[in-house]
Amino acid sequence: MDLARFTRIDPTTWQIEPHGAMRVPAVIYADENLIRDMDDKVFEQAANVATLPGIVQASYAMPDAHWGYGFPIGGVAAFDPDHGGIVSAGGVGFDISCGVRTMLTGLTAADVVPVQTPLADSLFRQIPAGVGSKGAITLDAIDMNAMLSGGARWAVERGWGDGRDLERIEEAGQMAGAKPEHVSDRAKERQRREMGTLGSGNHYLEVQAVAEIFDAAVAQVFGLAQDDVVATIHCGSRGLGHQIGTEFLKEMVVTAEASGIALPDRELACAPINSEVGQRYLGAMRAAINCALANREILGHYARRVFAQFFPNCTLQLLFDVSHNTCKVERHTVNGKRRELFVHRKGATRAFGPGHESLPAALRPVGQPVLIGGSMGTGSYILVGEASAEGKAFSSACHGAGRALSRHAALKRWSGRKIIDDLASQGILIRSPSTRGVAEEAPGAYKDVGAVVAAAEHAGLARRVARLRPLVCIKG
Amino acid sequence: MSHSAAAPESKAGWEHFPHDADVGVQGWGATPAQAFEQAAYALTAIITHAEVKPQVLVQVRCEAPDLELLLVEWLNAIIYEIAIRKMLFGRFAVRRIEGARLEGALWGEPVDVERHAPACEPKGATYTALRVAKNPDGAWSAACIVDV
Numbered sequence: 001m002d003l004a005r006f007t008r009i010d011p012t013t014w015q016i017e018p019h020g021a022m023r024v025p026a027v028i029y030a031d032e033n034l035i036r037d038m039d040d041k042v043f044e045q046a047a048n049v050a051t052l053p054g055i056v057q058a059s060y061a062m063p064d065a066h067w068g069y070g071f072p073i074g075g076v077a078a079f080d081p082d083h084g085g086i087v088s089a090g091g092v093g094f095d096i097s098c099g100v101r102t103m104l105t106g107l108t109a110a111d112v113v114p115v116q117t118p119l120a121d122s123l124f125r126q127i128p129a130g131v132g133s134k135g136a137i138t139l140d141a142i143d144m145n146a147m148l149s150g151g152a153r154w155a156v157e158r159g160w161g162d163g164r165d166l167e168r169i170e171e172a173g174q175m176a177g178a179k180p181e182h183v184s185d186r187a188k189e190r191q192r193r194e195m196g197t198l199g200s201g202n203h204y205l206e207v208q209a210v211a212e213i214f215d216a217a218v219a220q221v222f223g224l225a226q227d228d229v230v231a232t233i234h235c236g237s238r239g240l241g242h243q244i245g246t247e248f249l250k251e252m253v254v255t256a257e258a259s260g261i262a263l264p265d266r267e268l269a270c271a272p273i274n275s276e277v278g279q280r281y282l283g284a285m286r287a288a289i290n291c292a293l294a295n296r297e298i299l300g301h302y303a304r305r306v307f308a309q310f311f312p313n314c315t316l317q318l319l320f321d322v323s324h325n326t327c328k329v330e331r332h333t334v335n336g337k338r339r340e341l342f343v344h345r346k347g348a349t350r351a352f353g354p355g356h357e358s359l360p361a362a363l364r365p366v367g368q369p370v371l372i373g374g375s376m377g378t379g380s381y382i383l384v385g386e387a388s389a390e391g392k393a394f395s396s397a398c399h400g401a402g403r404a405l406s407r408h409a410a411l412k413r414w415s416g417r418k419i420i421d422d423l424a425s426q427g428i429l430i431r432s433p434s435t436r437g438v439a440e441e442a443p444g445a446y447k448d449v450g451a452v453v454a455a456a457e458h459a460g461l462a463r464r465v466a467r468l469r470p471l472v473c474i475k476g
Numbered sequence: 477m478s479h480s481a482a483a484p485e486s487k488a489g490w491e492h493f494p495h496d497a498d499v500g501v502q503g504w505g506a507t508p509a510q511a512f513e514q515a516a517y518a519l520t521a522i523i524t525h526a527e528v529k530p531q532v533l534v535q536v537r538c539e540a541p542d543l544e545l546l547l548v549e550w551l552n553a554i555i556y557e558i559a560i561r562k563m564l565f566g567r568f569a570v571r572r573i574e575g576a577r578l579e580g581a582l583w584g585e586p587v588d589v590e591r592h593a594p595a596c597e598p599k600g601a602t603y604t605a606l607r608v609a610k611n612p613d614g615a616w617s618a619a620c621i622v623d624v
Contacts, residue, residue: 039496067496069604069621094599094623131523131594132562132587190559200597201624239559242599242623246552249603250545266603406494407596407624436525437595476597 001038012063012459016043021262022050026059029393029459034063034451037404041067042074048264049077053272054085056341057334060393062348063455064402064447068093070267073347076396078332080341081273086261087281088270089248091344092327096245096285097292098203098236099323100349100371100399101169102382103300103316105307107229109209112471115310116429119207120472122306124431127205127299129198129476137195137298144188147195148180151290152297152321160196161297162304162318167360169321170350173297175290179283183240184247187284190239191291196298200476202400202441203235204373205303208380208468215465218366218384222319224466231307231316232380232468233299234373236325237292244288248281273342282327289326296321319382320369324349324399332394343394351397351462353387370462372453373400376430376473377423377443381453381464388460397462401449410445411436419443432475441475479517487615490518493605495621499596500605501551502619508543508608509570511618512550512578516568519551519601522622523558524592528566530583539577544608547618550578551601558598562587599623 006014006028014035016026026046028035042065049059049071056078065074070090079085105112112119128135137160139147147154152173155161166173198205210228213219224230237244252269255277263269271278304316327344334341343350352359352368359368370383378401389395405413416435419442423430432438450467457463478491488510493500499522503514520528534557538549554565565584572579587594599622606620 041496069498069602069623073497090603094602130589131558131564131597132589132592134562186556190556192560200594201599242559243556246600249600250540250549253545253603254541266606269603403497406496407499408492408494433589434593434595436593440595 001035001040001043003036005043012455016047018050022047024050024055024058026050028061028065029455029461030063031451031455031458034455038065039067042072045070045072046075048268049075051264052086052268052270053261054079054083056080060396062396062398064398064400064452066402068346070265071346074398074402075346076344076348076393078341078343078394079273080339085273085342086270087273087278087327087342088268088344089245089252089281090267090269091346092285093325093346094242094245095236095325096241096288097323098325099292099296099321100232100234100373101296101300101321102230102232102319102371103303104223104319105229105231105314105316107311107314109227109229112207112229116471119310120429120431122309123205123472123474126306127198127302127474128196129474130200130433133197135193135196138193139195145180147294148183148287148290149178151175151293155294155297160301165297165318168318169293170323173293175286175293177283178286178290180287182280182283183244183287187240187243190243194238195295196302197238198299198476199235199238200437203476205299205474206232206470207472208232208470210466211379211469212467215463218465221363221366222369222382222465224382230468231303233296233303235296235299237288238295240291241288244284248284251277285327289323292323320371322349322371330394332390345396347399348396349399350395351385351389352395353385353389370397372398372449374449375401375443375446376441376470377428378449379467379469381449382466382468383453383456383462384465385462386460389462392460398452398456401446401452403445404447405445407440410440410442414439414442414444428470429472430475437475488514490514492518492521498621498623500619500621502617504615504617506615508616508618509573511616512547512570513568515547515551515618516554519554519598519622520565522596522598522624523594524564526592528564529585530567531585532563532583534582536580536582537578541576544606546576546578547608548601548603548606548620550580551622554582555598555600557582564592596624
């Protein structure tokens with residue numbers, strides 16, 4: 001992007017001044033290289049979000065921002081229902097509550113490397129991944145509604161999880177305000193046999209080793225030391241969330257027009273929070289959040305089962321579980337006033353700083369773990385929320401590396417087979433039903449995750465705690 | 477990835493076009509119905525490049541306020557059938573587009589992970605880069621971004 005289009009506030013804060021129908025400025029957090037390489041569409045989409053009714057303070061984009069649909073991926077925006085604020089199905093996205101969880105194995109790389117190959121094979125066999133995979137769980141109508149209301153708590157009660165996990169999951173594992181009755185039969189049908197499946201695309205299960213510690217004190221609170229091994233899962237609400245997103249997007253195009261909201265892009269389809277459609281979407285979207293929380297809990301349970309076959313005493317203690325496609329009601333200080341806002345994060349992670357009331361006692365002194373998925377070759381990061389992020393972007397940070405190249409371009413440039421072989425020679429085992437899928441997710445198709453998290457840290461959104469290198473990656 | 481139908485006079489075909497995180501599908505043909513069919517082939521090609529045998533017939537119906545939104549509905553109807561039946565589709569017929577309503581048929585087979593090696597799961601067709609229009613050369617084009 002042309003840097004001249006921005007007001008540079010500081011080296012990592014770039015402001016788009018309000019123009020046209022923008023009600024507030026748009027702010028992109030990134031270093032100069034990242035912003036120069038960003039697609040012009042991020043500028044356009046961040047500015048479009050700033051035109052929506054009831055938006056508070058600014059429309060934000062994180063350092064990993066890229067061209068999305070409606071909102072940029074990496075977009076954050078808060079809306080006030082008392083000022084005509086809206087909720088947007090496009091602003092949450094199709095994969096509602098897609099997120100990341102990281103579990104501590106209590107093992108070191110030296111323990112895992114000798115069994116790396118059979119461990120990779122077992123995880124690939126026992127965790128359903130990819131198109132056409134079938135979960136072992138089929139839900140009837142009663143179970144479906146219980147799952148949509150109960151989230152990870154439901155999974156634990158059904159024996160597919162561990163009660164100790166719940167305080168380490170956002171919303172204590174159960175999103176309040178879910179309304180299963182607002183989830184369509186088609187959405188439920190899509191989920192009937194999908195619980196405990198990983199999905200495909202950029203979703204994965206990885207076994208990772210701590211490669212570098214940036215903040216020893218926080219790392220100790222998180223239970224992370226050099227060479228420790230963790231298991232990380234990235235996935236969301238599967239077909240149910242996709243179907244809810246699809247249906248409400250269609251409906252909100254009509255209601256936005258009926259409410260007199262001029263949409264610069266149909267994908268920004270939205271409804272006033274204080275409207276029948278807005279409330280119905282919130283009830284369905286929260287049910288989809290519970291679906292994602294339950295799904296990650298079940299996948300965590302499966303991972304535990306596989307690890308226990310190799311290491312009988314290994315329990316996989318949950319470090320944290322974050323979602324990065326959501327709309328949540330949160331209280332934030334704006335111009336000295338506490339206000340209740342509907343914060344949309346589309347490809348952005350909630351990042352509460354130290355002392356936040358929602359954090360469990362063990363984490364409260366240091367802040368929330370912010371889990372950043374990288375690409376399969378380059379590794380991932382664990383950050384910690386900073387108090388300064390509240391004023392910067394309603395306590396939000398980046399969510400991943402962000403794509404630099406389209407799947408299309410990646411496929412032209414790389415062979416999946418060669419990537420698998422090259423990574424194997426570096427000690428990283430990839431298991432996937434599709435070599436083409438691997439090529440599309442090639443490490444080189446992603447931005448430099450190190451630069452993204454450094455920019456997030458510099459901007460005061462979240463601070464680096466540890467870098468993880470992959471040992472095993474299961475891709476759908 | 478692109479493909480043109482065998483007979484050049486049919487002026488039908490499809491291609492993928494790039495998007496940062498997802499995939500654009502575009503179909504073209506002599507009529508909107510043909511362009512929609514071609515866009516459906518492009519949708520299947522997101523998942524697999526392998527042959528999909530037309531063993532099972534599934535009928536779909538959908539409706540939308542205009543032709544562009546109808547394309548999204550058509551693709552989403554296919555995505556829904558893929559998801560609930562765990563099938564892939566390799567042949568498509570849009571039998572009728574009347575006003576805002578579409579009747580179509582899909583032929584396919586259950587996913588065979590080994591043979592189809594599915595690369596990616598489409599989550600939903602989007603309104604981004606959505607365009608259904610008659611080109612100056614008289615051919616119809618139908619395109620949008622699919623979230624994967």
